[in-house]
Structures are given as C-alpha cells and as structure tokens.
Amino acid sequence: MAAPTSSERPHVLLVDDDRVFRTLVGSLLNRCNYLVTTAETAAEAWQSLQSKGFGNFDVVVSDYWMPGQTGLDLLKSIQLKDSTLSVVLMTADSEKKILEKLIQYGGCGFLQKPVTKYTLRDAVERARERTKWMRHLQTTANEATTLGENQRTLLHRQLSLTxxxxxxxxxxxxxxxxxxxxxxxxxxxxxxxxxxxxxxxxxxxxxxxxxxxxxxxxxxxxxxxxxxxxxxxxxxxxxxxxxxxxxxxxxxxxxxxxxxxxxxxxxxxxxxxxxxxxxxxxxxxxxxxxxxxxxxxxxxxxxxxxxxxxxxxxxxxxxxxxxxxxxxxxxxxxxxxxxxxxxxxxxxxxxxxxxxxxxxxxxxxxxxxxxDDSSVPLISVDIPGDQFEEIDKWQSYCERSIRIAIEDIDADLLSEILVCTREGLINALKHGCEGFADRKTSLKVARSVDFSEIKVLIEDPGLGHDFNWETHATEAAENLIPEHRGLIMMQAIPQRIDISDNGSRVQMAFTHNPSAN
CATH class of the missing domain: 3.60.40.10 (PPM-type phosphatase domain)
Structure with a gap:
C-alpha cells in the first residue's frame, strides 16, 4: 500500500510505555507522511482522544501490555465511544494467541514486534482505509435516517392536509x-x-x-x-x-x-x-x-x-x-x-x-x-371447492383473523361464529362447488364501526336447493336429523340470518359487546 500524500496527512495516535520504541515507531510513521501524537499509557491516550476529538484521529496504534490499562482495555473504550476509529495493537511473538482472540472486535488489527517500516505502514494504511470507509457509512446512515424521518413526516403531513x-x-x-x-x-x-x-x-x-x-x-x-x-x-x-x-x-x-x-x-x-x-x-x-x-x-x-x-x-x-x-x-x-x-x-x-x-x-x-354506520371488512377470501377436506385450516384462518382485529372478543361468541361459518362453508364447498377446484366459495367477514356486530357472508356458485330453507330447518330440528345439525345451528345461533338465492347466499349477524376497542 502506498503512503498517504502530503495533502492528506492522516493523524495517528501512538501509545506505548517504552519511550525508545515509541520514538522509533513515531519516526517511521512520520517518514510515511503520517501526523503522529504520542501517549505513554492508555489513560494518557484517552485524554488525547477526549481533548482533540475522536474525529481528528484516523488510527490508534497501541502496545498490548502497558502499566494500568492494557491496549485491549483502550480498544474496548474506543469502540464504545466511536466504533468507526480503527485500532492496531502491537505485541511480542509469544503473545500472538492473545491477539488472535481479538478478531471478534471489529476494527482491530495487530502487529508482531519487532515491527518493520513496511509491516507498520501496511497495517496502519489498512486501518486508515477502514476508518475512512466506516465514517463514510456512518455519514450515509445518518443521512438516510434524516431522509427517513423527513419522509415519514412528509407522508403524514401531506395526507392529513390534503x-x-x-x-x-x-x-x-x-x-x-x-x-x-x-x-x-x-x-x-x-x-x-x-x-x-x-x-x-x-x-x-x-x-x-x-x-x-x-x-x-x-x-x-x-x-x-x-x-x-x-x-x-x-x-x-x-x-x-x-x-x-x-x-x-x-x-x-x-x-x-x-x-x-x-x-x-x-x-x-x-x-x-x-x-x-x-x-x-x-x-x-x-x-x-x-x-x-x-x-x-x-x-x-x-x-x-x-x-x-x-x-x-x-x-x-x-x-x-x-x-x-x-x-x-x-x-x-x-x-x-x-x-x-x-x-x-x-x-x-x-x-x-x-x-x-x-x-x-x-x-x-x-x-x-x-x-356513519358503514361496516369495516376483516376477511375476504375465495376458497376453491376442493378445499372441503381443509375446513379445519380455514376455520383457524378465520379465528386468527378475527382475534387480531377484535382482541377482546368473547370466547363463546367467537366459538359460535366459527361453528356457523364452518357449517356454512362445508355446505357451500360440498354442494355449491361440488368439490371442484375451479368453483369457489366466497367468504366475507366484517365488523360494525363500534364493534357491536360481526357479520358473515358465504356465497357459492351453485343453483341452491329446491325446498323452503326455514321449513326444512324446522323439520330437521323437530325430528333431530343428525346430518342437518349444521343447518339447525345456523338457524338458531346468529341474531339474524338471511338466506337467499335458494341457499347459495347466506348472511349471518352476531351481536358483540365490545369493551375497549
């Protein structure tokens, strides 16, 4: 990697308790056209960062072992304050395993002592490029955050005004x-x-x-x-x-x-x-x-x-x-x-x-x-006629959908709605669609504005039946015909039920006592 040009003069904070080594490394960095500030301890380095500003430094080069705080302690403190500032730690050969554990800390490079002009220059230049890139990303992220905040404000303001x-x-x-x-x-x-x-x-x-x-x-x-x-x-x-x-x-x-x-x-x-x-x-x-x-x-x-x-x-x-x-x-x-x-x-x-x-x-x-009383839709789905065997899945779909919109719905009321909806769907899929995938049953569920009523509409493409629905339901109830129990429930449970088109269109209404919707 080439040394930086004189117009850039990147700023390096060099930290080492060995005065001779500190002078030698500082001289090498100066010859590579870096501006160097030196410190003897981690505490002194932290003081320099605080007084001069983290943004005024491009790289921190520090010895690992020093009196008081170690280079690792300094690295952790820097990352908490400014994660964009890269740190290069130096250590002797026998301490390499310690530094290999530092890979988990982003922005940390390391050098083995003794260092040469070329290894030092390359390590510091890599660290400088990382700092530059990370600061660019941070600036972009800040600009994006500002853009996002402005965008959200503009959306709400423009729609609410116009x-x-x-x-x-x-x-x-x-x-x-x-x-x-x-x-x-x-x-x-x-x-x-x-x-x-x-x-x-x-x-x-x-x-x-x-x-x-x-x-x-x-x-x-x-x-x-x-x-x-x-x-x-x-x-x-x-x-x-x-x-x-x-x-x-x-x-x-x-x-x-x-x-x-x-x-x-x-x-x-x-x-x-x-x-x-x-x-x-x-x-x-x-x-x-x-x-x-x-x-x-x-x-x-x-x-x-x-x-x-x-x-x-x-x-x-x-x-x-x-x-x-x-x-x-x-x-x-x-x-x-x-x-x-x-x-x-x-x-x-x-x-x-x-x-x-x-x-x-x-x-x-x-x-x-x-x-003012127009109702609010909750479910609108077309179910293929071959989904008769999947009725449990569709019942669960209805239950989850109603629960997420009407959180305080009474469990007994929800059970009644689901039972009647299930029976209506079974009838529509089995008889109206005759089990064919290309014929679909329409299921729609809605709530009133004040949550006091829940409505269900089931429509199928069939021709319907050729008997009087109410008379048939009454006879089925009086004679306790098992196969018509769904018909009996649909007649008895809802507060209102409207059967039209010979039974191919069924609309039911259920009363709900809302608490805090």
Whole structure:
C-alpha cells in the first residue's frame, strides 16, 4: 500500500510505555507522511482522544501490555465511544494467541514486534482505509435516517392536509423507505391517490419512488393523464436508469383517480397489490386484477386504467409488505390492516417480524361519508371447492383473523361464529362447488364501526336447493336429523340470518359487546 500524500496527512495516535520504541515507531510513521501524537499509557491516550476529538484521529496504534490499562482495555473504550476509529495493537511473538482472540472486535488489527517500516505502514494504511470507509457509512446512515424521518413526516403531513379523511399507517424496516404515498388534486373535481413501492431497501429505492411522485405531480398538474405519467416513467427506467452496467430499477405503483362528478373510480395498477373496496355492509372485493400490469421498469408497453363505479363504502390500498406479514401470520390482510389502523392499540410488537416496509391507507368513498354506520371488512377470501377436506385450516384462518382485529372478543361468541361459518362453508364447498377446484366459495367477514356486530357472508356458485330453507330447518330440528345439525345451528345461533338465492347466499349477524376497542 502506498503512503498517504502530503495533502492528506492522516493523524495517528501512538501509545506505548517504552519511550525508545515509541520514538522509533513515531519516526517511521512520520517518514510515511503520517501526523503522529504520542501517549505513554492508555489513560494518557484517552485524554488525547477526549481533548482533540475522536474525529481528528484516523488510527490508534497501541502496545498490548502497558502499566494500568492494557491496549485491549483502550480498544474496548474506543469502540464504545466511536466504533468507526480503527485500532492496531502491537505485541511480542509469544503473545500472538492473545491477539488472535481479538478478531471478534471489529476494527482491530495487530502487529508482531519487532515491527518493520513496511509491516507498520501496511497495517496502519489498512486501518486508515477502514476508518475512512466506516465514517463514510456512518455519514450515509445518518443521512438516510434524516431522509427517513423527513419522509415519514412528509407522508403524514401531506395526507392529513390534503385528504384528512384518509386513515394511514406506515412503518419501514430501513432508514428510508421505497414505499411512498401522495394525494394530488386535479381540475374538474377530481383527485388522485398515488402509491408506490420502489424495488429494494437501499437509498436508491427511496430516491426513485420519491422522484416518481414528484414527476407525477408535475405532469398531472400540467394536465397529463395518469396513464401517460406511468408510461413516461416506465420508459425512463428502461432507457435511462437500467442498462447493462447497472442493477435494474423498478417501481410498483397504483393510482386511484376519484371522479366526483361522474361518481367513478379509475384504477391504474403496475405491479402493486390490488386495491380493495368494501360496501356499506363491510363486504370487500378487489378492484381489478391481482397485480395489474408489470412494475414500471420491467417491460415496454402502455398502461391502461380500469373504470369502476364509486359505490358507498371503503377503499383500501396497501404495499406488499402488509400482504407478506399477513401471510406469515396466516391471517387475512384486511384484518391486519384494520388492526394496524386502530390507533388505540400499539402495533410495534406486531410489525417487529415484518420483512418489508408497510404502508396502509383506508378511506370512505364520498357517498359513504353520508353513512356513519358503514361496516369495516376483516376477511375476504375465495376458497376453491376442493378445499372441503381443509375446513379445519380455514376455520383457524378465520379465528386468527378475527382475534387480531377484535382482541377482546368473547370466547363463546367467537366459538359460535366459527361453528356457523364452518357449517356454512362445508355446505357451500360440498354442494355449491361440488368439490371442484375451479368453483369457489366466497367468504366475507366484517365488523360494525363500534364493534357491536360481526357479520358473515358465504356465497357459492351453485343453483341452491329446491325446498323452503326455514321449513326444512324446522323439520330437521323437530325430528333431530343428525346430518342437518349444521343447518339447525345456523338457524338458531346468529341474531339474524338471511338466506337467499335458494341457499347459495347466506348472511349471518352476531351481536358483540365490545369493551375497549
């Protein structure tokens, strides 16, 4: 390794109780163009570090054995105060085994006495490069932390000011996140909710996601349609950001455009989790395909929005971090979203196991603002008809999902809900789907806003039965027919039950006495 140039003059703190050796090593370092400060003991060295500042030194070179504190003691103290400052310990041949144990201490190199000009120069230069690199990383980390704090502040402030009706939850696994959300007000009584998730967790991910939102805002305010924004940024990623010499960049994004005059929702999705809409009963459905088009930056091609009617209810939008966490917990994403958006219950323990950043948005559609009692969805899942033998798994899925959203639910009530839901699913999978995998039973669960009622909706694609359901249930109960016990329970347990479409659609309501939700 070459000695540093005169313009750099790295600063070395040399510590050794042997005055002659200290003078010799100091002279060698001076000839290698290092600025040297000397100390006789660890205590004196610590004084120099405190008075001159740790940041003014690039390397500490210390003897191992010294009166009072050892070089190892000094190393431990330095690491507690400034882990970026590298230390080189010197020792005699017979003490090598002691220093081999020091590998566990990052930033520690060692030299065997007697030292030569070349071994000394190489060891100190390696240590100096490490200090330089570690300080660069620390600066970057500090900048990333500041960026992340600013990003979180901006997210909450921008949404609360421009769209106060939005409920919002955000957490990141790194200092700065590629998950970003913004609202943009357009002319003609329209507004756009834009969410994005940059690939990776590096600073570049946060940069590209934020850049996308700035670009989108500028183009939209100037009158460009949202699909033109997506197409332009997609081509920019493909042509300018991604090439043979760089790691590919991509952004998953979703825009929901609210047209209040025509009462429509326009959804443009590029690799983002599908938005979810619920009706006034809290029964949810996806808006569009599973992931829409590929993420921006993958392939060339036009992005086209899908048009939906703006029905009264709620709209959900979340990044894939929520889906990943819900999958790991084996619960419904809607139940997890409801739990995270419940500000009365801290979520830090729950999201500690998350592997990705999470952003969740929930808002009432304009028509739904007229209804204070619109319900909140907890479960929305389509179960293939061949899952009849897996009914225990689906019952457990429902139980976990309900428990995470309604923590204080009475055990007896939960048992009643699960029993009735189980029987309804068995009937739907067995008779409505006839066991075929390509036929699916829809299960939806919702809660009232005040947690006083839990609703279950089960729908199957079958033609239903050809008898009167209530009469049949009454006869089954009077004659104690064992194979119809599920029918009897579903008739007797819920506070309300509504059977329609010849039994292929069953809606049940259960009363809940909430304590502190």
């Amino acid at each position: 769209w106060p009706e939005i409920e919002f939850f955000f957490t990141s696994k790194s200092q700065a996140s590629g998950d970003f959300v913004s609202s943009i007000t357009l002319q003609d009584n329209q507004r756009i909710l834009l969410a994005s998730d940059g690939s990776g967790h590096e600073l570049s991910s946060a940069f590209q996601s934020n850049y996308f939102h700035g670009l989108a805002r500028g183009m939209l305010v100037k009158g460009a349609p949202i699909n033109e924004v997506f197409d332009y940024f997609n081509e920019a990623l493909l042509q300018e950001w991604n090439n043979e010499n760089t790691v590919g960049h991509s952004v998953a994004a979703c825009a929901v455009q609210f047209d209040y005059e025509n009462q429509t929702l326009s959804v443009l999705n590029a690799g983002f989790p599908c938005p979810v809409a619920s009706d006034l009963n809290g029964f949810a459905r996806p808006l569009g395909g599973e992931i829409g088009s590929p993420p921006l930056g993958w392939f060339s091609g036009a992005n086209e929005p899908e048009l939906h009617s703006m029905s009264p209810g709620r709209l959900y939008l979340w990044t894939d971090g929520l889906g990943d966490l819900a999958e790991s917990l084996d619960i419904d994403p809607l139940a997890l979203a409801d739990r995270l958006l419940n500000k009365s219950r801290p979520a830090s323990t729950l999201v500690a196991t998350a592997r990705d950043d999470i952003a969740v948005m929930r808002l009432k559609t304009p028509k739904a603002t007229d209804y």
